[in-house]
Amino acid sequence: MSPSLFLSLLVNGVAMGMVYALLGMGLILLVRAVGILNFAQGDLMMFGAYICACLLLDFELPLYLLIPIAFIWFALLGVIFMFTIYWPLRKATYSQATIIATMGASIILQEVAKIIWGSQPRSMPHLVLNSEGDPAVLQIGSASLQWQYLIIIAVGALIIFLITQLFEKLYVGKMMQAACQDSYAANLLGVPSILTICATYIIVAIVCGICGYLVAPVFMVRSTLGTLQLRAFAGVVIGGFGSIKGAVIGCLLVGIVESFSTMAFSGYKDVTVFLLLIIFLVFRPTGLFKGKIGDKA
Amino acid sequence: MIKISNLHAYYGTIEALKGINMEIRKGQITCLIGSNGAGKSTLLKSISGACNRSGSIMYKDNADISNLSPQKVARLGITHVPEGRHVFPGLTVKENLEVGTINWHGFFGRKPYQKEMEEVFALFPRLKERENQLSWSLSGGEQQMLAIGRALMSHPEVLLLDEPSMGLAPLVIAELFEKIVEINKEWGLTILLVEQNAKLAMKTADYTYVLERGNITVEGPSAEVRSNDMVIKSYLGKFANTK
Numbered sequence: 254m255s256p257s258l259f260l261s262l263l264v265n266g267v268a269m270g271m272v273y274a275l276l277g278m279g280l281i282l283l284v285r286a287v288g289i290l291n292f293a294q295g296d297l298m299m300f301g302a303y304i305c306a307c308l309l310l311d312f313e314l315p316l317y318l319l320i321p322i323a324f325i326w327f328a329l330l331g332v333i334f335m336f337t338i339y340w341p342l343r344k345a346t347y348s349q350a351t352i353i354a355t356m357g358a359s360i361i362l363q364e365v366a367k368i369i370w371g372s373q374p375r376s377m378p379h380l381v382l383n384s385e386g387d388p389a390v391l392q393i394g395s396a397s398l399q400w401q402y403l404i405i406i407a408v409g410a411l412i413i414f415l416i417t418q419l420f421e422k423l424y425v426g427k428m429m430q431a432a433c434q435d436s437y438a439a440n441l442l443g444v445p446s447i448l449t450i451c452a453t454y455i456i457v458a459i460v461c462g463i464c465g466y467l468v469a470p471v472f473m474v475r476s477t478l479g480t481l482q483l484r485a486f487a488g489v490v491i492g493g494f495g496s497i498k499g500a501v502i503g504c505l506l507v508g509i510v511e512s513f514s515t516m517a518f519s520g521y522k523d524v525t526v527f528l529l530l531i532i533f534l535v536f537r538p539t540g541l542f543k544g545k546i547g548d549k550a
Numbered sequence: 551m552i553k554i555s556n557l558h559a560y561y562g563t564i565e566a567l568k569g570i571n572m573e574i575r576k577g578q579i580t581c582l583i584g585s586n587g588a589g590k591s592t593l594l595k596s597i598s599g600a601c602n603r604s605g606s607i608m609y610k611d612n613a614d615i616s617n618l619s620p621q622k623v624a625r626l627g628i629t630h631v632p633e634g635r636h637v638f639p640g641l642t643v644k645e646n647l648e649v650g651t652i653n654w655h656g657f658f659g660r661k662p663y664q665k666e667m668e669e670v671f672a673l674f675p676r677l678k679e680r681e682n683q684l685s686w687s688l689s690g691g692e693q694q695m696l697a698i699g700r701a702l703m704s705h706p707e708v709l710l711l712d713e714p715s716m717g718l719a720p721l722v723i724a725e726l727f728e729k730i731v732e733i734n735k736e737w738g739l740t741i742l743l744v745e746q747n748a749k750l751a752m753k754t755a756d757y758t759y760v761l762e763r764g765n766i767t768v769e770g771p772s773a774e775v776r777s778n779d780m781v782i783k784s785y786l787g788k789f790a791n792t793k
């Protein structure tokens with residue numbers, strides 16, 4: 254394998270891994286906040302991609318207007334999602350009810366997207382275009398790297414950094430962590446759990462929406478975009494299902510493995526990702542990292 | 551300080567409290583003893599708003615708090631330290647204490663809480679030594695100190711302590727009870743103390759209530775209750791009078 258091919262495969266893999274990492278981080282945030290695995294994570298991303306496509310292609314908004322308006326829609330989507338899928342079922346006698354509701358939400362989001370925007374995939378322009386209007390590339394030696402992938406990596410890293418800072422450093426973030434770790438005690442001290450849960454849903458929906466915007470030029474905007482979440486699930490499990498750090502590293506690993514396997518056996522890239530997952534489940538079922546809360550016997 | 555009348559509490563159709571009348575007097579330590587399942591924790595939860603209840607709970611100048619949510623009760627200055635400590639396992643000691651300030655600090659507030667934290671560290675120097683340690687790894691006694699310290703961060707006027715001695719060694723219990731008395735005497739907080747350790751609780755408290763299957767059966771100044779025949783028989787055992 255030539256170095257230039259290696260480099261471009263690596264960049265593609267890290268970029269896709271970054272998208273999975275953002276989805277995976279959102280999964281962990283929701284699991285911690287409300288104890289539920291969200292099977293509509295990828296569909297929130299898909300819906301976000303449609304919202305962006307609509308604002309960009311139909312309303313032809315410039316970027317400086319598109320970003321704030323898209324954020325408002327993402328946040329709204331998060332709030333609606335919380336109050337329809339999670340809130341009515343939060344006291345259900347068995348917690349699986351809410352998980353199944355997220356599966357239902359996944360179907361609903363896909364169908365609603367089809368009703369509003371039709372079933373034809375829409376194509377979005379890359380974020381950076383060259384003078385002929387084609388996707389711009391960065392030439393390093395003989396390797397040509399698509400700017401779109403480099404932007405995905407940069408934006409993804411920035412978001413992951415900002416969110417970890419939010420939770421580790423800010424007062425609000427600590428309150429959110431407290432509410433996640435022991436909602437009963439947090440409530441008794443006066444932490445308003447409805448606000449912390451709502452904030453978590455808003456953050457997750459915004460992150461998913463940004464993912465949608467980033468991957469739309471690569472995969473086109475289509476109602477099946479949500480299936481990318483399966484890679485995020487694999488990455489989160491490989492990472493250890495407890496820490497954001499584990500989820501991010503696990504998802505990056507999935508992205509890289511997937512990218513290099515297209516090289517060797519392109520028809521089987523899904524197989525390699527899940528083979529990796531099975532290997533981990535057999536030989537290291539606890540994943541790469543433990544959560545920071547240990548078991549004190 | 552708090553006057554409870556005809557308080558009932560329910561878990562679904564189970565009635566855990568069947569018409570409680572009691573008074574928690576300002577500046578005193580009031581203790582509540584009773585066997586497992588008597589409803590002690592339920593009584594604390596009814597005051598702090600963590601369970602379904604009906605009846606009246608008057609706080610200070612005749613404000614009924616019997617239909618307030620836990621957040622609202624916490625904001626009024628009643629802080630509940632729940633049974634089993636409930637520290638936030640993935641947060642450090644310092645961060646746990648920070649969470650205690652939420653009821654007066656607010657989400658986006660900028661008020662400093664350095665002074666409160668130093669006062670808590672002065673009361674529990676052991677917490678200061680471990681300020682950056684994640685709290686799941688603390689010993690049971692340290693976790694209990696943290697749970698109480700965290701409650702003290704919330705500017706409370708009334709502290710509801712649920713079985714602070716649970717699972718601790720006798721020496722640690724003795725130390726903890728000294729601190730509880732200090733919080734009452736020096737900090738001037740009113741305390742409602744729930745305890746299994748009836749002997750120690752009655753030695754510490756000014757006034758005692760005995761709760762049995764959802765009803766108050768005996769009440770009075772601790773010294774009196776301590777010599778009540780029924781209490782001696784069921785809670786103190788035959789060694790009641792030995793020191």
Ligand SMILES: Nc1ncnc2c1ncn2[C@@H]1O[C@H](COP(=O)(O)OP(=O)(O)OP(=O)(O)O)[C@@H](O)[C@H]1O
Nearest residue numbers: 561564566584585586587588589590591592593633
């Ligand atoms: N969440 C709950 N759901 C249903 N019933 C409950 C619940 N919590 C408590 N109970 C019942 O209410 C009654 C009183 O319980 P409570 O926890 O107040 O007892 P307690 O006096 O604190 O006991 P302990 O000394 O063991 O802590 C018990 O019969 C208990 O089974």
Ligand SMILES: [Mg+2]
Nearest residue numbers: 590591592633
């Ligand atoms: Mg109890």
